[in-house]
Amino acid sequence: MHTPTPSRTPDTSRGTLRRRILRWLGGLPFLPLGLATTALPAGTATLRPTPEDDIGPFYPLDWNGDIDADLTKLAGATGSAVEGTPLRLSGAVRDTAGRPVADAAVEIWQADARGRYRHPGVDPRTRDPAFQGFGRTLTDAQGRYSFLTILPGNYGTRPPHIHFRVAQPGRTEFITQMYFRGNNREGNGYAPPEREFLTVALTADKTGAPQSATFDIVLAAR
Numbered sequence: 001m002h003t004p005t006p007s008r009t010p011d012t013s014r015g016t017l018r019r020r021i022l023r024w025l026g027g028l029p030f031l032p033l034g035l036a037t038t039a040l041p042a043g044t045a046t047l048r049p050t051p052e053d054d055i056g057p058f059y060p061l062d063w064n065g066d067i068d069a070d071l072t073k074l075a076g077a078t079g080s081a082v083e084g085t086p087l088r089l090s091g092a093v094r095d096t097a098g099r100p101v102a103d104a105a106v107e108i109w110q111a112d113a114r115g116r117y118r119h120p121g122v123d124p125r126t127r128d129p130a131f132q133g134f135g136r137t138l139t140d141a142q143g144r145y146s147f148l149t150i151l152p153g154n155y156g157t158r159p160p161h162i163h164f165r166v167a168q169p170g171r172t173e174f175i176t177q178m179y180f181r182g183n184n185r186e187g188n189g190y191a192p193p194e195r196e197f198l199t200v201a202l203t204a205d206k207t208g209a210p211q212s213a214t215f216d217i218v219l220a221a222r
Helices: 014-024 193-198
Strands: 086-095 105-110 134-138 144-150 161-168 171-180 211-214 217-219
Touching (some): 105 144, 134 144, 171 193
Parallel strands (some): 086 211, 086 217
Antiparallel strands (some): 086 144, 105 134, 105 161, 161 171
């Protein structure tokens, strides 16, 4: 799957650019940013690109409805609250020179606390009905993004992980997966060497607050 490239009509303002990107995404909603605080290095740095991965079998097929950056609240869901441990997931998208990648669409999708995806191939009776399952937001001027989600459960013999897709007009889409420190090996005990660069540590800021994790993404040159 490749991101379509819109016509390159010059824009005179950042607001106009954001409106173009939202139209390119189909006019879908997103939450305001400002929660990520990742510091970006100087533009002279040469950074290692984040390892890529395939899109996997559970990429969301329908992005209509509630797809914002808060996965813990699903519009129209009734009954109990979302299951699992809340997680504030944030980071920054930049290129190998350390420059922020602004106005890029960042998508995540993941299993719920039961290890089940919100996907047509998964029996809805086995899923957490209150979990949104996937979301999308835009990076800000410093390339920052932020989501509120939950710690995913194990999917089969796979360790907990969160899928990422980054897309921007004129740039090849980027897909990867993020894992958690101390629990990033497959059921047979194996973890490929590049997984170390895709593994994050969890921190707890204060009692009662969501755990947090920072996952910065470095994109190769266009």
